[in-house]
Amino acid sequence: MWVRAVAMTAWFGALTLAGGIATAAPTPTPTPTPGLTTTSSSDEIADMVMDAIAQPAPPAPMAPPLPPPPPGG
Numbered sequence: 001m002w003v004r005a006v007a008m009t010a011w012f013g014a015l016t017l018a019g020g021i022a023t024a025a026p027t028p029t030p031t032p033t034p035g036l037t038t039t040s041s042s043d044e045i046a047d048m049v050m051d052a053i054a055q056p057a058p059p060a061p062m063a064p065p066l067p068p069p070p071p072g073g
Helices: 004-016 040-054
Strands: none
Touching: none
């Protein structure tokens, strides 16, 4: 059993040295589209957060009252 562990360790070590595991193809960075750079300042973001917090919660739905129990029940 220990022979298999040593063999796997050697195999992964060889792949790492050869660059088979550790290296990956870099992902291309998308080029930004001119004219569509809409970013928010930190003040605008803070205002949006405060507006969302300040909104009152909608009222809970009210269920109709239950009818009284039948007499003698």
